[in-house]
Amino acid sequence: MDQLHRVTLLPKPTIMRLLGTLMTAGLVAKGERGIGYRVTSDVQALSSGFHGGPLVAQAGRPWVADLTRRLRWPAAIAVLDGARIAISVSTAASSTMSPFHATIGVRHSLVTRALGRAYLAWCPEEELRILLRMLEVSSDPEDRPPNLERVVRMVIATTRRQGYALRDPKVEPRSSNTVAVPIMLDAAVVGTIGMSFFRSAVSQRALLEDLVPALRQASLEITTSMKRLQGNTPEPAGPV
Template sequence: MSEGARYHVRALDRSLAILRTLNRHNGLQATELSRLVDLPRPTVLRLLNTLSGAGYVMRSESDGRYRATRRLRDLSCGYEEETWLRSVVKPFLAELEAELIWPLAVIRLHDRALIIEALTDHGSQMLERRDCAGTEVAPLVSTAGYLHMAFLPQGQARRYIDHVLATDTATMERLGMSAQDVIDKVAETQRHGYAHLHLDTHSAMAVPVWCHGAISCALIMRMHGTLDARQQIMARYADQLRDAAEVLAGRIIQTGAMIYDTPTDRMALS
């Protein structure tokens, strides 16, 4: 047995999985949580009781759902976000959500991982499932994935597409997609200049944020309701989201934040 395995604490792994899952949802029953973290319900209940005693989880008397508490923020107080994110993107998203209402996010490509840099989920009443900053998202279920596959420089785009097709076969199988379907979706994104997806729970559209001729990140808006309602919302807000992406690009460039070179420079080395 390796030294790492000897000192591995499985209960801590499970507790962190529970906290991550609760933080993404607006309340869960123990049975729902058990399914999402793939643990027996009695185990989940024991861990919830421990986390509740520590003040990180609370159970609502009205609906019996467990929710993460504000104390969870204590765990992030030692984390320093990048200056551009703290000073530009977060206040920009807050301003934009006040105008557009629907929840927003900024996602960018780190090496070959799509990372949520900032979002307005936790202040929004529009979502049942809430994501977290710092979370990696799967390219084939994210508009940001198709946006980067479409608008990275040609050589890097081809390598990124090949990487996604080779490593995300499980998602393709679950969605019933072929490699050609993915390529067709990328081509559609190139034609339209933005990406959109309609999933069972919600829809999303993403526009590129261009800095000095390169895609720096994706600006995303999500909406729910019937499919017809979601399509109408996309049509209504598409131009505003594009205009907002231009404003965000200007603010990023103005502050000297060099995030626009991250995807291309790093992928060129991989």
Template sequence: MEKGVPIRSITRSIAALRAINRAGSLNMMEIAKASEVPYATACRIVQTLLYEGLIEQEPARKRYRATMLVQTLATGYQQDDALVRAARPHIVELTRRFGWPVSIAVRVGREMMLRDSTHSNSSLTFEHYYPGFTLPILDSASGKVSMAFAPDEEREMILRFMRVSQDIDLNYLATAEVGLDVERIRADGYAVQGRNYHNLTPGKTSSIAVPIFRNGRFEGAMTLAFFVAAMKLSEGINLYLADMKATADAISHALSNEVMGHA
């Protein structure tokens, strides 16, 4: 793979399109904030996306929304739903028992993307999260699990690209790397995020994540989230970790058997 600095204008445009798609519609100021770019830059990005037909302005409102044309960006990509099929009944049952929402996430680039969740099955949640929602890989329990169980060369490649990215503060990255205790996570079989700041309700939830394997290889992370006000993180670990690990093992077994059955 070639090394180098990513093209910043493309990175910003993707961030803007992703923000618009996630929110449903945004005004120009919201797009600038979500993309972390100056207002004038956001205007140029929006004009480009309008020209390409990927977004449109809402009638009678200065808000912008994605068009059906964004679906063409996925043309040719065949999603393997084996993970969701294997995990779904298990995470629904875990939520039924404990009440808290559970999610399944996989790594996409330097982010974790939700593939499935039980937020709609639980009243113990502030927001509903749907497939496609993303979290930063170093600031989420699922991301820490993903990084810990990734092959060493793959983890170093991710960190290398993050170091040359113009959109990531190097002081933040250095601190996050120090806090990523790979050996501890591997040994204990889980990772935590004391407060989730990069979701729809910043600072109000904590998370515990455990790995899911596919024929012995890390496939994704299962995360249980609970209110910070409801209990301490240590209490959550004592109450839920053993059952989470057992559930993840059951998903891994089902996933591996399905893969072998379709081979």
């Protein structure tokens, strides 16, 4: 509500009435745990349809919840926002083992954070070059290390070779880590999905045998869900 008020300059009572109208029309729904609002797939009846961040968020919400239910660690989905990666879905609030508090809406570096690195590693070369130019003028030190392009190319090579991204160990909080993989649609990366955990609690073996396979499977399921939503076919209930 505060974000909408700042962007539109409309009085909050007016925004509340508009949101109520959109909810009645099925275009908007309450967010996780009743906090905030989100766009629903019914907006595909408008203009050019339903795509981008809202599509990834709606398709992925059941699957990140399932990851946290089974593996306990908080999961998140992030989408590109300028030259940053922004968290659109998070289970941090429902995980008793979360290294973080609420994270929805938080924007992270593409260069140092796992969710951002997973995006860079699988985006096309043309988009990567545009993002590098945007990172070059960023005021955030995480976005603009010395020899930026060389660093990014090394991160991409390592991430592709591994098949997953990890957070830069030099950034805070150092007691935790995040692992992430891309979410693909029609051969394009449309978002990333990751899990955060305390370094002391997850071994390399557990990372490779439990977390990474679970994230990869969730990513595939999200892609399937996005295709169903785009086709305007009924969406199954999600993981059981």
